[in-house]
Amino acid sequence: MILPRFDYKKAEDIASAIALYEGFKGQARYLAGGTDLIPLLKLRLATPAAIIDLKGIEQLKTITREGGRLIVGAGVTLFELKNHAVVKEYFPALYESLDATSCETLQMRGTIGGNLLQNTRCLLYNKSLDWRKARGFCYKMGGESCNVVPKAKACFSNYCSDNALSLLSLSAGVKIAGPKGERKIKLEKIFSGDGKNPFTLKPGEILTEIHIPLKRLRGAYEKLRVRNSIDYPLLGVAVSVNNKKGKVCVGGIGPTPLAYDLEDLEGASVKELAQKARQEAKSVSNTTLSPAYRKKMVDVLTQRAIKRALKEGK
Amino acid sequence: MLNPDLLEYKVPLACDMPDIETIIVSSIDPEGPFGAKEGGLTIRMNAYSAIACAVANATGTVFTELPLTPDRVLNILERKKGAKK
Ligand SMILES: Cc1cc2nc3c(=O)[nH]c(=O)nc-3n(C[C@H](O)[C@H](O)[C@H](O)COP(=O)(O)OP(=O)(O)OC[C@H]3O[C@@H](n4cnc5c(N)ncnc54)[C@H](O)[C@@H]3O)c2cc1C
Numbered sequence: 001m002i003l004p005r006f007d008y009k010k011a012e013d014i015a016s017a018i019a020l021y022e023g024f025k026g027q028a029r030y031l032a033g034g035t036d037l038i039p040l041l042k043l044r045l046a047t048p049a050a051i052i053d054l055k056g057i058e059q060l061k062t063i064t065r066e067g068g069r070l071i072v073g074a075g076v077t078l079f080e081l082k083n084h085a086v087v088k089e090y091f092p093a094l095y096e097s098l099d100a101t102s103c104e105t106l107q108m109r110g111t112i113g114g115n116l117l118q119n120t121r122c123l124l125y126n127k128s129l130d131w132r133k134a135r136g137f138c139y140k141m142g143g144e145s146c147n148v149v150p151k152a153k154a155c156f157s158n159y160c161s162d163n164a165l166s167l168l169s170l171s172a173g174v175k176i177a178g179p180k181g182e183r184k185i186k187l188e189k190i191f192s193g194d195g196k197n198p199f200t201l202k203p204g205e206i207l208t209e210i211h212i213p214l215k216r217l218r219g220a221y222e223k224l225r226v227r228n229s230i231d232y233p234l235l236g237v238a239v240s241v242n243n244k245k246g247k248v249c250v251g252g253i254g255p256t257p258l259a260y261d262l263e264d265l266e267g268a269s270v271k272e273l274a275q276k277a278r279q280e281a282k283s284v285s286n287t288t289l290s291p292a293y294r295k296k297m298v299d300v301l302t303q304r305a306i307k308r309a310l311k312e313g314k
Numbered sequence: 315m316l317n318p319d320l321l322e323y324k325v326p327l328a329c330d331m332p333d334i335e336t337i338i339v340s341s342i343d344p345e346g347p348f349g350a351k352e353g354g355l356t357i358r359m360n361a362y363s364a365i366a367c368a369v370a371n372a373t374g375t376v377f378t379e380l381p382l383t384p385d386r387v388l389n390i391l392e393r394k395k396g397a398k399k
Contacts, residue, residue: 123322226383228329230321288324293385 001042001128007050014059014177014206017052021204022179024050030206031055032075032114035106040119044129045141060113060208072210074113078163079104081112091212093219093238093309097166100221100236103229113207116164116174116190120157120198120255121232122286124148140196148286155195156284158232159255165238166221168249168259172212178205188259195255217242220308222301224252226288234287235294237277239305241265248273248306250298253281265310274302 007024011017021028027049031037040046054060060075063084070086081087082098101107101115124147125132125140137143139155146152164187172187180202187210192200201207219240225231233252240247245264251257258280260273278299283291342349362380370376375390 226324227327229327231324288322289383290385290389293388296388 003038003041004044004047006041006048008053009050010053010056012056014057014208017054017057017206018177018179018204020050020052024048024052026203028052032111033077033109034114035110036114036118039126043127045119045125054206060111065214068214070212070214072112072212074116074207074209075111078107078110078112078115082107086214090214090216091166091170091219091240092217093166093169093221093240094163094212096219096221097162097223097236097238100223100233101162102232106230112163112210115161116167116187116210117199117201117207118159118161120155120159120195122148122155122157122195123288124286125157148284155255156282156286157195157198157255158252158287159191159198159257160232160252162221162223162233162236165236165249165251165257166219166240167210167212168257169219169238169240169247170212170217171247172210174207175209175211176201176205177208178202182208184211188257191256193256198255215242218309220305222305222308224289224294224297224301232287234289235281235297235301237298237301237305239302239309241306241309246306246309248277248302250277250281250302253283253294253298262306265306270303270306274299274306277302 009020011020017030029037029046029048029051031051031053032055037046054075057075060073062073063076063081064071065086072081078098078101082095087098088095098107102110122140124135124138132141135147138147139145139153140157146155148156167187173184174187174190175182175184190199190201192198217240219238222237223233224235225233236250236252238249241262246262248260248262249257250260258277260277262273263269278295281295281298283294285291341351343351346352366377366380366382369382369387373391373394375394377386377390379386
């Protein structure tokens, strides 16, 4: 498929990227690895007047330890992060989710910032313009209602970042820079809950850093997919635990990941949490495998991930 | 068509392939040029039939839909469990 026309600008630092954005009056998109954005352009799901490339900003490419946190630049590639000594040693859930993200070729190109901000997906959304025109536009494309759930004035598209789940289980925060200055928020605050517009970032804002508390935790990531590589998660469960309690995060179903606190590590609490997660998962037939199966697997994978997290590193 | 691309049309990848053991069966196909036998469709057709038969054998249930995705297999197993009760 051929790309549409757009202006291309490469920014040297964050301030100039924001200035460029403002110059295009909101008609611009930021580009990192492009593995999510370029396909969206080809499908005409995004038609910006300009693309502002963030790849030249050195500040976004560093990983540092500071104030009891690991500070990861949004432009760090998934591959580099996966192979960072601290990640392997301190955050097993993150290591596993990075390793399960698509394939290594993509990990070398895709960045962690782009991974967190990837658009939500649906079998009836990620399609060519001709295909979508023939079918009629869905709610997320600006149509009347959803094409998967007839008449629904809502979007059930799936947020498919593997790494958001593990980062949430690690209580990560993010730093955002924008036309109105900088702000720091918890990672869960970037999600709007709305599949049509999944993020709370304001126009022109750049995700600059991801902050992960430097605590050595046990953890695991379980991913449901039909092939062992390349596939997006049909469901993902990340778990990070210390000696007393933990955090579980379920995603790949619906536009926002769901996080749960595991109050103690007893079998009964684990089962109860897994059942609750299953009940709250709203799967619809907008991807591979039946919605009923994906919902059922929430319970199974949650228990499996917790069990594995508790067993490993004991 | 719901699957106009290779991301959602789930062709197995190299890492999904089972180990393959090759057994050479020497024979002469009178229909083939110089006695050669075709090696494409027969194998594909028989491989999935054989696997479906093996799963049917293992579970005691007959499948009516291919491919045998995890959700279909689980569905049939559960239906069988329900039928027993
Ligand atoms: C075949 C295929 C399979 C995939 N499989 C998986 C998978 O299994 N798991 C998974 O999690 N993901 C998967 N992805 C999704 C995703 O493309 C990658 O995970 C990748 O990390 C995205 O990063 P990127 O740098 O390429 O993002 P880009 O495409 O450059 O950007 C993505 C979005 O984020 C915005 N953005 C990027 N950086 C910033 C920033 N610093 N500040 C503000 N906005 C920003 C862009 O404007 C764009 O909207 C897959 C993609 C493909 C093509």
